[in-house]
Amino acid sequence: MENPPPFLCKGMYMDFSVIPRGNGVLKDLLPTLLKEGWDDVPTLKIMNEEDTDAMNMTQQQKDALEIRSYLHDRALLQYGDKLEASGKCLPELLSISTVDLSSQFGMKRGHIARFVDRTSACADPLLKSYAPFTARNMNSIASRKNSNFKSYASVNSRKMQASSSMNHDKPLEQSLADFKIKDDHIFKGIVAAGPAEPRACGCVQPPPIVDSVAPYSAIENISVEKLTPEYKIGMERLVKTKTPPMKASELWQDKPAVILCIRRPGCIMCRAEAHQLYVKKPIFDALGIRLFAVLHEHIESEVKNFWPRYWGGVVLFDRSMKFFKALGGGQLLKDSFISGFIFNPRAIANYKRAKATGSEQNFKGEGEIKGGLLIVGREKSGIAYQFIERNFGDWAPLAEVIDICSKLQNQQQTRGVHQNITAI
Numbered sequence: 465m466e467n468p469p470p471f472l473c474k475g476m477y478m479d480f481s482v483i484p485r486g487n488g489v490l491k492d493l494l495p496t497l498l499k500e501g502w503d504d505v506p507t508l509k510i511m512n513e514e515d516t517d518a519m520n521m522t523q524q525q526k527d528a529l530e531i532r533s534y535l536h537d538r539a540l541l542q543y544g545d546k547l548e549a550s551g552k553c554l555p556e557l558l559s560i561s562t563v564d565l566s567s568q569f570g571m572k573r574g575h576i577a578r579f580v581d582r583t584s585a586c587a588d589p590l591l592k593s594y595a596p597f598t599a600r601n602m603n604s605i606a607s608r609k610n611s612n613f614k615s616y617a618s619v620n621s622r623k624m625q626a627s628s629s630m631n632h633d634k635p636l637e638q639s640l641a642d643f644k645i646k647d648d649h650i651f652k653g654i655v656a657a658g659p660a661e662p663r664a665c666g667c668v669q670p671p672p673i674v675d676s677v678a679p680y681s682a683i684e685n686i687s688v689e690k691l692t693p694e695y696k697i698g699m700e701r702l703v704k705t706k707t708p709p710m711k712a713s714e715l716w717q718d719k720p721a722v723i724l725c726i727r728r729p730g731c732i733m734c735r736a737e738a739h740q741l742y743v744k745k746p747i748f749d750a751l752g753i754r755l756f757a758v759l760h761e762h763i764e765s766e767v768k769n770f771w772p773r774y775w776g777g778v779v780l781f782d783r784s785m786k787f788f789k790a791l792g793g794g795q796l797l798k799d800s801f802i803s804g805f806i807f808n809p810r811a812i813a814n815y816k817r818a819k820a821t822g823s824e825q826n827f828k829g830e831g832e833i834k835g836g837l838l839i840v841g842r843e844k845s846g847i848a849y850q851f852i853e854r855n856f857g858d859w860a861p862l863a864e865v866i867d868i869c870s871k872l873q874n875q876q877q878t879r880g881v882h883q884n885i886t887a888i
Contacts, residue, residue, distance in 0.1 A: 489528045489548070493519065508533075527553040538578050539822030543569055558582075578822075656851045658858035663807040670808075673852045674793035680846040682790040683838070686712040691762065692779040695772035712787075715780075716840045720848070720872045721754045722865065725787050725835035729759060729770035732825035733857030734835070736818035738775040740859065745777070747866060751873045753839075760785045761829050774823065788833055791852050797834040804832070805856050814857025836860070839868050841875075848872055 496519055502508045516526050528548045535541045546569045547557055558580060565571045571579065655677050660670040687709040715721050724741060726734050738757060748755055755777045759767070762781045771779050782788065788796055805811045837860040839849035849868040851860035 489522070489524050490532075493521070493525060524551075530554050531557065535579075538581075540575055540579055543571060543575070543579075546570070656849070656860065656864065657854040658810060660854060661808070661810045663803060663809075668803045668807050670854060671797060671799055673797065673854055674791075676793075677847050677850050678790035678793070678838075680844060682794070683787060683840070683847070684711075684713045684844075686782060686786045687784065688712050688715075688758070689762075689781040689783070690778060691759070691767050691781050692771045694778055695776040713844075715754065715756055716842050718842060719752050719754050720842050720869065721756055721840050722748065722869070723787060723838040723840060724755070724757045724775075725782075725791060725837065726757055726759050726770075727833060727835040727853065727856075728761075728829050728831040729763075729766045729774075730826040730828045731831060731857075732823050733814055733818040735770065735774040735823045735825070736821045737857070737859045738770070739821065739823065740862070741865075742775050742777055744862070744866075748869065751866075751869045753869045753872070756780055758782050758787050760788050760833060763829055766826075766828055769826070785833070787838070788835065790838070791834070791836040791850065797852065798832045799834060799856065800832060808855055810858075811856040814855060814859075818857060837865065839865065839872070841872055 497508070500519065502511065511529070516529070521529075531547050531554050532541070532544050534554055535544050535547070550557070550568075552560075560568070562576050562580070565576050565579065566573070655673075655675060657673050663670065688711075689709050690707045715723070722741075724738060726738065728734055742755060745755060756779075757775050757777060758780045760782055762783075767779060785796060791797060805815075834853040834856075836853045837849075837851040838847055840846070841848050848871075849860075849864070851858075851864075
């Protein structure tokens with residue numbers, strides 16, 4: 465496998481050249497990594513000391529993997545080969561002066577600032593707290609229970625914590641507590657949206673949004689087309705054969721689903737939102753939640769640029785735009801570039817937030833139809849949460865999303881226990 469398919473250089477997935485290139489210290493590990501289930505970046509980045517030792521990784525290989533992971537967090541993988549080839553470990557590289565970083569490795573000034581900033585906006589340290597849920601441990605558990613990642617959440621926290629030798633590891637319940645909505649938080653309810661801030665000194669009013677959740681009937685029979693599969697190493701970049709349309713209800717038939725409705729896949733704010741959500745996939749896997757991204761416009765080049773660089777999961781095409789209409793109470797929620805962005809300080813702030821992630825952008829496609837996010841319970845239980853993109857670039861608060869998903873998991877477990885007791 466001399467030319468493995470790319471993860472990516474920025475955004476959610478990294479170019480898998482993080483493994484075979486550089487001075488080659490990681491190249492021989494590729495077959496073993498794939499065999500042991502380290503086949504995507506979110507999983508690879510929660511590898512802990514126990515896992516690296518189990519693979520008999522040398523210290524040099526451990527150092528190289530740490531460097532590549534650190535660079536990926538900061539969207540700086542273009543410097544991976546040179547930094548790895550230096551033979552230095554990450555702490556040594558971080559101690560190098562800014563002058564030497566520029567002269568020895570050709571780093572630009574802005575990139576140097578991002579490299580030495582250990583609190584970089586692109587970093588995602590939350591995944592480190594999921595070190596107990598390693599691919600090797602989870603795959604072995606899943607094979608014994610024949611339930612794939614359902615066991616990811618079913619194993620009790622004490623056993624999970626004991627599975628790791630690292631003292632700072634957290635069990636699932638404790639890690640989820642980091643996302644728990646605090647007691648003094650005023651829950652916005654089943655329908656949520658960003659604030660409606662005044663535009664152009666109050667001369668322009670934001671478009672109204674619905675106050676009630678969309679009925680299940682509005683999304684149950686939506687016809688969607690699968691444009692991409694879940695990304696795995698070694699697979700084709702896109703689905704080559706056209707897949708037949710499917711009913712949306714199949715998406716959440718056996719598991720709840722998070723449906724991210726993308727306004728425009730080339731938009732930097734949409735890409736950043738997709739990235740910050742999908743990078744938490746290990747958490748959603750633990751909760752038994754599936755992730756889907758939905759587009760209302762199919763431009764093949766835009767799908768290729770969006771997947772898997774910013775979103776590594778399934779991408780669906782909603783030709784009828786019914787998911788988007790459901791968010792708007794039966795009608796498409798639209799806003800113009802002038803009133804919705806130029807005169808909207810909230811949207812401009814959202815743009816700056818997305819820009820800080822290092823994502824790229826283009827202006828292809830229709831960009832005025834607002835998106836949002838839906839959390840749908842399994843089978844016919846309905847929509848559990850609905851977030852509407854009131855301002856361009858509004859993101860559903862991750863704490864709310866994970867809290868709602870946790871509640872759905874608890875409901876499923878309670879229902880399962882009740883069914884078992886009834887059966888007995």
